[in-house]
Amino acid sequence: MTPTYDDLPALMTRMTGDEKHDASATSTLDVIWVLYHHVLRTDPARPEDPDRDRFLVSKGHGPMAYYAVLAAHGFIGIDLLDTFGEFDSPLGYHPDRTLVPGVEISSGSLGHGLPIATGTATALKLQRRAARVVVLVGDAELDEGSNIEAIQYAGRAGLGNLTVVVIDNESAGLGWPGGIHSRFDIEGWTSTDVDGRDHDALRAAFESGTPDTPHVVVAHV
Amino acid sequence: MIDQRERFYRVAPELLEQDGRLALVLAEIGVGYLEPHIGERIRARVVNVGIREQLLVSFASGLALAGMRPIVHTFAPFLIERPFEQVKLDFGHQGVGGILVSSGGSYSMAAGGETHFGHRDVALLDTLDEWAVHVPGHADEAEHALREAVRGDDRVYIRLDGKSNRHRYADGPGFTVLRSGNLGTVITVGPTADAVLAAAEGRDVTVLYAERIRPFDAHTLRETLTTPDVVIVEPYLSGTSIPYVTDALSDVRHRVIGLGVGHHELRKYGTPKEHENAHGLDVRGISSSFDAFFGDASDLRY
Numbered sequence: 001m002t003p004t005y006d007d008l009p010a011l012m013t014r015m016t017g018d019e020k021h022d023a024s025a026t027s028t029l030d031v032i033w034v035l036y037h038h039v040l041r042t043d044p045a046r047p048e049d050p051d052r053d054r055f056l057v058s059k060g061h062g063p064m065a066y067y068a069v070l071a072a073h074g075f076i077g078i079d080l081l082d083t084f085g086e087f088d089s090p091l092g093y094h095p096d097r098t099l100v101p102g103v104e105i106s107s108g109s110l111g112h113g114l115p116i117a118t119g120t121a122t123a124l125k126l127q128r129r130a131a132r133v134v135v136l137v138g139d140a141e142l143d144e145g146s147n148i149e150a151i152q153y154a155g156r157a158g159l160g161n162l163t164v165v166v167i168d169n170e171s172a173g174l175g176w177p178g179g180i181h182s183r184f185d186i187e188g189w190t191s192t193d194v195d196g197r198d199h200d201a202l203r204a205a206f207e208s209g210t211p212d213t214p215h216v217v218v219a220h221v
Numbered sequence: 222m223i224d225q226r227e228r229f230y231r232v233a234p235e236l237l238e239q240d241g242r243l244a245l246v247l248a249e250i251g252v253g254y255l256e257p258h259i260g261e262r263i264r265a266r267v268v269n270v271g272i273r274e275q276l277l278v279s280f281a282s283g284l285a286l287a288g289m290r291p292i293v294h295t296f297a298p299f300l301i302e303r304p305f306e307q308v309k310l311d312f313g314h315q316g317v318g319g320i321l322v323s324s325g326g327s328y329s330m331a332a333g334g335e336t337h338f339g340h341r342d343v344a345l346l347d348t349l350d351e352w353a354v355h356v357p358g359h360a361d362e363a364e365h366a367l368r369e370a371v372r373g374d375d376r377v378y379i380r381l382d383g384k385s386n387r388h389r390y391a392d393g394p395g396f397t398v399l400r401s402g403n404l405g406t407v408i409t410v411g412p413t414a415d416a417v418l419a420a421a422e423g424r425d426v427t428v429l430y431a432e433r434i435r436p437f438d439a440h441t442l443r444e445t446l447t448t449p450d451v452v453i454v455e456p457y458l459s460g461t462s463i464p465y466v467t468d469a470l471s472d473v474r475h476r477v478i479g480l481g482v483g484h485h486e487l488r489k490y491g492t493p494k495e496h497e498n499a500h501g502l503d504v505r506g507i508s509s510s511f512d513a514f515f516g517d518a519s520d521l522r523y
Contacts, residue, residue, distance in 0.1 A: 106315055112279055112307070115283070116280070118276065120286050123244075146279065149270070152271075153270050153276055
């Protein structure tokens with residue numbers, strides 16, 4: 001049975017206990033849904049397939065939307081959602097890749113996912129695999145300088161198989177004068193600013209970019 | 222005779238030629254030395270990320286997550302201390318392996334001062350899970366450690382020092398018995414061995430040589446133990462391995478001291494030899510520590 005977007009709130013409720021979810025809890029929901037439903041080439045039956053697309057959730061915080069989409073697409077059992085955060089549950093407040101099928105990195109400490117992704121994207125190129133790497137970061141997470149090291153390297157190495165999606169809910173304490181995309185543009189990335197709730201626009205943004213440069217999608221929510 | 226670091230720069234490219242799974246990740250340090258050894262077949266797998274040590278370690282983790290075996294190299298403080306959280310999370314917590322190869326030892330760049338001293342590395346790695354730690358005392362040992370490491374999938378740290386012993390002493394992964402005696406045991410780690418052997422001359426003690434210090438070879442320490450008085454001499458932070466000695470002998474009343482690089486900042490430059498003297502790691506310093514420790518033990522109560 002094919003999951004629909006409308007199934008997600010009920011799945012999240014199994015974790016939060018709340019009937020309604022505020023904007024911060026669902027800030028990543030549309031992006032992750034569009035990726036799994038329309039963009040990524042992944043197979044829950046083969047989560048270790050070396051040719052799979054990689055989706056790295058770098059920020060790790062508030063993973064309910066992530067777990068809900070994974071459950072909707074068959075990576076984890078729906079009943080597991082009821083155990084969210086419990087001592088022996090595989091579903092923690094920050095994901096652990098060794099416990100959850102389909103989770104590519106263990107995250108929670110900010111600023112690790114994008115630097116790791118540059119290595120994975122490079123490995124896939126060296127192995128001549130067509131798979132792409134998509135990394136989700138938060139606008140506040142970009143405060144971490146480790147991201148900047150990765151943005152600089154990826155641009156100069158021309159990692160065309162790397163896409164970053166920044167969930168921009170304007171939570172960065174000191175803001176980003178001149179826009180987030182400008183930090184990427186100057187390092188040779190292509191960029192798209194998009195409404196982070198608009199599924200068609202998100203899908204188009206993930207399908208844009210060029211083969212020789214990394215691409216950033218700034219999703220405003 | 223080429224030193225440990227130069228041997229690494231020659232052997233690593235050779236290993237990359239033989240195994241397409243390997244990659245060498247650098248942060249400018251070593252790039253110039255390696256260049257003559259990098260053929261076209263491996264050039265794409267030698268990645269210089271620039272002076273970006275957080276990226277250096279995370280990038281290597283990303284390679285490992287895609288099934289490659291990264292060899293990561295720079296000076297010890299920039300490999301272990303600056304990106305410590307990357308070492309902790311991007312290797313340990315991700316559950317992937319890799320090979321970290323440092324150079325410069327504790328004070329090979331003596332005139333460089335505190336910013337370039339690397340004596341805290343092993344103690345820091347001891348707070349993490351399952352890192353094998355090699356402290357080669359000879360270029361042949363460094364080469365052997367690297368050749369073994371590339372065949373596995375585990376987490377390995379190889380600590381290259383500017384100082385080497387006259388001979389290769391290691392004859393296996395565990396501790397090697399260099400001498401046997403009855404009045405105690407000295408464990409000498411890596412490049413400290415020549416000075417330790419000279420200081421042990423004429424003393425009735427067992428000398429064990431450690432090229433691989435983690436995992437700690439408790440078995441050989443116990444098997445060869447006579448009088449349970451143990452000195453461990455390490456070319457990095459003094460006392461780093463004392464807990465391991467104590468654990469190994471937890472059911473034996475024993476004495477133990479650790480010689481190594483002092484905890485206090487000296488704020489001195491000069492030469493590696495001058496630092497060795499200052500930390501009591503020269504023959505005279507080690508010998509006087511032996512005198513004090515092994516001296517007249519008859520008044521000690523076991």
